[in-house]
Amino acid sequence: MQTEILKSKRLQLRAVEPSDIDLLYKWENDPAVWRVSNTLSPYSRFQIEEYVMSARNDIYLNRQLRLMIVGLRGNIKGKAIGAIDLFDFDPLNLRAGAGILVGQEFRGKGYASEALEILIQYAFEVLNLRQLYCNITPVNTISVSLFEKVGFERCGIKQDWIRLDNGWMEEWMFQLIRRS
Numbered sequence: 001m002q003t004e005i006l007k008s009k010r011l012q013l014r015a016v017e018p019s020d021i022d023l024l025y026k027w028e029n030d031p032a033v034w035r036v037s038n039t040l041s042p043y044s045r046f047q048i049e050e051y052v053m054s055a056r057n058d059i060y061l062n063r064q065l066r067l068m069i070v071g072l073r074g075n076i077k078g079k080a081i082g083a084i085d086l087f088d089f090d091p092l093n094l095r096a097g098a099g100i101l102v103g104q105e106f107r108g109k110g111y112a113s114e115a116l117e118i119l120i121q122y123a124f125e126v127l128n129l130r131q132l133y134c135n136i137t138p139v140n141t142i143s144v145s146l147f148e149k150v151g152f153e154r155c156g157i158k159q160d161w162i163r164l165d166n167g168w169m170e171e172w173m174f175q176l177i178r179r180s
Helices: 018-028 031-037 045-054 111-125 141-149
Strands: 011-015 065-071 080-090 095-102 131-136 153-164 167-177
Touching (some): 011 111, 018 045, 018 080, 080 111, 111 141
Parallel strands (some): 095 131
Antiparallel strands (some): 065 080, 080 095, 131 167, 153 167
16 A cells, blocks of 8 residues: 555554554443444454454455544654545445544544545546445535535445434435546
8 A cells, every 4th residue: 555645744654563452442332322333232352353353454445444543743753643444345336435534533624535535536546446325314414514524425325224223314325526
């Protein structure tokens, strides 16, 4: 993996390492994240450890890639502050889904948009993808703003897509298409 393209002035995206297991365990088991990640039950530490230890970081083999967002400066230098994913990788149609999670204490500082911009550059310039997509519920206004800020456009609405205790909620689909 080309590491220079996975950097900005403040952040670097790197492969998941065994030292990330406890942090991933904490994030993956936060019920506040479950609704946006379509998770219904907690992960065991063993499951997270198995994932980390078996990850080959080969998007062509796994059809997904998880990278840690790590700070390069100041009080976040060397600290994993989030994770960013490419999933549903489709090498035939040159597309993948994108997802991001930034730790609660690091939100609102521009790290998520910076990390997404790094991922977009990697996806388009290294993987030669034509498009990225994501799915977001309209109540997740922070994520809607984030993805729109980096150039994603809403392209569809999935009606009654998410079941709630008192009914149904739609989900919006966003795309970022490389036009060149």
